[in-house]
Amino acid sequence: MLYFANDYSEGAHPEILRRLLETNLEHTPGYGRDGHCANAKKRIRDEIGKPDAGVYFISGGTQTNRLVISSMLKPYQGVVAAESGHVASHEAGSIENSGHKVLTLPGRDGKIPADALESFAADFYRDGNYEHMVFPGMVYISQPTEYGTLYTKSELSALLSVCREFGMYLYMDGARLGYALACPENDLSLKDIAELTDVFFIGGTKVGALFGEAVVFPGGSEPEHFFTIIKQQGALLAKGRILGIQFETLFSGGLYRKIGKRAIDTASKIKKDLLRKGYRLYTDSPTNQLFIIMDNERLRKLEEQVAVSFMNKYDDSSTVIRICTSWATSHEDADRLCELL
Amino acid sequence: MLYFANDYSEGAHPEILRRLLETNLEHTPGYGRDGHCANAKKRIRDEIGKPDAGVYFISGGTQTNRLVISSMLKPYQGVVAAESGHVASHEAGSIENSGHKVLTLPGRDGKIPADALESFAADFYRDGNYEHMVFPGMVYISQPTEYGTLYTKSELSALLSVCREFGMYLYMDGARLGYALACPENDLSLKDIAELTDVFFIGGTKVGALFGEAVVFPGGSEPEHFFTIIKQQGALLAKGRILGIQFETLFSGGLYRKIGKRAIDTASKIKKDLLRKGYRLYTDSPTNQLFIIMDNERLRKLEEQVAVSFMNKYDDSSTVIRICTSWATSHEDADRLCELL
């Protein structure tokens, strides 16, 4: 059986496990006050060129989204997201449970176009009844998006200036950011992202860690006493160093980039093969997730030998599936998949 | 100046004020434990033919919606509403603030068609990831809708059976219910509504009261200790009898119906006149709210003599406005408006 269903079906990159083993008997203070966390923060600050950035390690993506959004919004504000945005659709109402509305825009290939955002915000303030409605206080985007697509530098800049115009924070969910950074098509470095957002996170769970995401407040927008808010939401690990060691490792010797590169190399090999064989792509993703419209009959056969993800029904005779590579995908597996397709 | 902007720009029906005056020096227990509240509840129970119905008096519509929805839903559930539904758009995120998502459907003239609801719910449970999403736990409808339209008995029955199929409560917002009940086109009595919903409210604020809505749980779906939940949400009046006296009066001698009738009589007079003169209606409302597409030039002139409500821009040269009658609208005012149109 070949596994292309997702990028979180294995454990961690071996280097991370090695470091957990190596450091296992160290005595360190709890709750992220240890040297590994300090080190990991320093490396991330160096990488983005922001020596004063706030950096926090959180166990998972939904938790991170909930913490960031609920602590930065005022009670009368909601967060704007694409309809396909993870917070809008697949987090079981986590944002609403924290008290805030998710205001959705249709999106284009998973992205929010700056002009659509501008229209939305301008219309809001033009409506005579806007004080009876939820104020847009933040814009949530994902890089790469839920459809595997990428924001360009100019698109991100355009979003940021709409955010500035209407007093909204810009927040980037980077659950798979490592895969975006590794794409030849990508023109947004970590440094750029730190300049062009108010807050973002660098995903670990889907990019080689056992679990964990690094939230970064590059500028001055970090909520006061964010540590206590993390505790209050039940998101503070006693052995915080477990997260610190993982990010320390991911940001040593270029590991985060290597992990991304392997997944992108195998994904583009598969993508080229798909296109050559005439498969239809549902979105044109340059990242580690490929969305393919596949004939139901062919899909049934493929699934006997390959684990893929069902996305949605396309029409009566075909289905949108996802093929996903990761740090753990070997070139051999990619080649074998191409043979089967 | 003529006033047709809304149905809450005056005080209360004179009969209500008369009763407040008359009872002013009575000594009664607080928090709705008084005889007037008991009386009012009994009259409502008699009217709907449900001697055991739970009846509670709440100050306003948003408060009522928030209380009912948040106390009946489980944490993992949201409420389904039409995009135009009041809870979805004009309550400043009150439902989300209470922890629940509003799941929107496009709606048709402000109504949720039973087949659209069924597709939505069936699709939800067919999605392999539904446990990562917000469960539909209740359906919110308004009678009349935000566009002045009415559910028929067969439409409501159809909604109820979809609700039963998928384990959802059916909740009717009756902020303007008195105006629905008074329409010749309406085939849904209070008794029918009590049979065909799990919970609904009978609006007072917009139907002749100073303020107040009567929530009714006709069957067994009343949340435990709803009294305490009302207190907790800050919605319990110390002088609860103020609400009791108002509903006691509205449900004495057919006052609630008389108030509805006056508004519907004047509204239909105006509607007939509008149609005769060739005005375009935005929705075909048989109730006390008329939605008219009006040329901007003509609107500017009309507004010099008549207060109306702006709804939304229709196109570059015209606007959707609302003309609204109430218990306080005289036939003379309606005639004068017709002359000006």
Next chain:
Amino acid sequence: MLYFANDYSEGAHPEILRRLLETNLEHTPGYGRDGHCANAKKRIRDEIGKPDAGVYFISGGTQTNRLVISSMLKPYQGVVAAESGHVASHEAGSIENSGHKVLTLPGRDGKIPADALESFAADFYRDGNYEHMVFPGMVYISQPTEYGTLYTKSELSALLSVCREFGMYLYMDGARLGYALACPENDLSLKDIAELTDVFFIGGTKVGALFGEAVVFPGGSEPEHFFTIIKQQGALLAKGRILGIQFETLFSGGLYRKIGKRAIDTASKIKKDLLRKGYRLYTDSPTNQLFIIMDNERLRKLEEQVAVSFMNKYDDSSTVIRICTSWATSHEDADRLCELL
């Protein structure tokens, strides 16, 4: 039967009803955007000598407490109150439901002594684990307290300076403020209160109104978009003028003071009589609430002719009861009560 159970068992002061009647057919904008609300706000601002104060009218006390506390606190903060404070004990967990802890101090006759507050706050920040605990962000006091006692000007000043030292807001619940203001023993004017608190409310419900409280932000601490927050919490009345008219009336021709005076005059007459006859007072209240330790046998007889409030068991043979006067208490009734005691 004589009624001394509480100060909210009648309707409204007749002057208020007269004004509601008089203004009933005026057409005004909704949601508190009308002239009566504007007028009432102006009168309150004049009274406190703060022309820029934020003033909002809310239906009831629990709602006001919840709105003020939850909108002024940060997520990691709680509100400090005396154990006997209304928010701590008798609001069904309303503050906690809004997400914040009530941090209680023992209190002395219902009051928080400044030195106890200082110790509490100093201890908090001395505790090495304070970032794992709820930060004190606001202090809640009542004037008069739940035991009828009064803060003096110097006590209030002392509390304020502790609040300033530790970055806490000072909030005064004035549900019965009118009765404090009318006490000869009182040395805190509305102007003083406006200088010595960050936010307070002037109670209407228990001081002659049908319902309603006026929240005042005398300085710069008003939460952004408080109007929208009011709406979101379900606390915005469509016919906002109903509240405006009541406060406009209470603050015309000294009515608020007259109402207070009547209650205080009758209460002190009763208090003097009680002391002369050797009754034991549970607290030494100079306001309209008298707390008396009464032999159970005597109480049983008294209750045949007088409605009083049960507070708590004192010991096996006696009980603490409350006798309460109001604007509606006549001197005749006070005299008759004295005869029965």
Next chain:
Amino acid sequence: MLYFANDYSEGAHPEILRRLLETNLEHTPGYGRDGHCANAKKRIRDEIGKPDAGVYFISGGTQTNRLVISSMLKPYQGVVAAESGHVASHEAGSIENSGHKVLTLPGRDGKIPADALESFAADFYRDGNYEHMVFPGMVYISQPTEYGTLYTKSELSALLSVCREFGMYLYMDGARLGYALACPENDLSLKDIAELTDVFFIGGTKVGALFGEAVVFPGGSEPEHFFTIIKQQGALLAKGRILGIQFETLFSGGLYRKIGKRAIDTASKIKKDLLRKGYRLYTDSPTNQLFIIMDNERLRKLEEQVAVSFMNKYDDSSTVIRICTSWATSHEDADRLCELL
């Protein structure tokens, strides 16, 4: 330097790391739907003799407490805890943030006596105003308590019967349960706990795991769709197997008991030595946490060579400190500590 400050300053028991390594490249479904989680659940169910118990793995203790309490309580209910209870004091208001009040009782050596609980609950329902107050809906206890003490079987039975009498759930926080189970003084087996509580958790973080707690609903009290609630609170790990593997390992070959035994053996050696040398104990703890009243001068010297925890000031010249052993404490370290004391 010797380390006795807490039981979470190292990584994980080596056996757990070994298993994480061994299973690292397995492909498994996400979100806890994998074989390791299934296995771990089965072993826990076998251990407690409840084949149908609900078992869930959560990242940390505060998160677990928040999830369990907020999903089992009704909106009008709060949770009863000892003043020293972790949820009352050291979780940054996590329970209140989820909407519920923590109702505190004084406690005795960290425990809630059944008779104190009964008085509290009986008084609550005897109070005529109880519907204006927070209903006690659950009792939270810790085993061992925050002071290292243990409930006996008869104490737990007595608590349960008070809970049954007043309709409250009984919930046990077992963050350090492994250390209780290993005490010779303990008479409560996992089977007993499963019979005598409605829900409890088996702590991993402080008992040898990298992180993780196992919530157990032994009877029928598991909230509907608890999986979705976990997701909504941001507590669902994508790589859920990381938790499954850890508990699978802890419950293989008696590892959980071995870990407990090592800590208890070293702690009792130290305790005996302390008593022999005339140290005063703050509480008489038979578990892995020893609370000692120590002269400040002596403490200063000790801290040069041993890391201990500061608890609180005892008086002007002495301090309460905590000495804590764990699975990682060697007999040699315990002996060295005894020499230094």
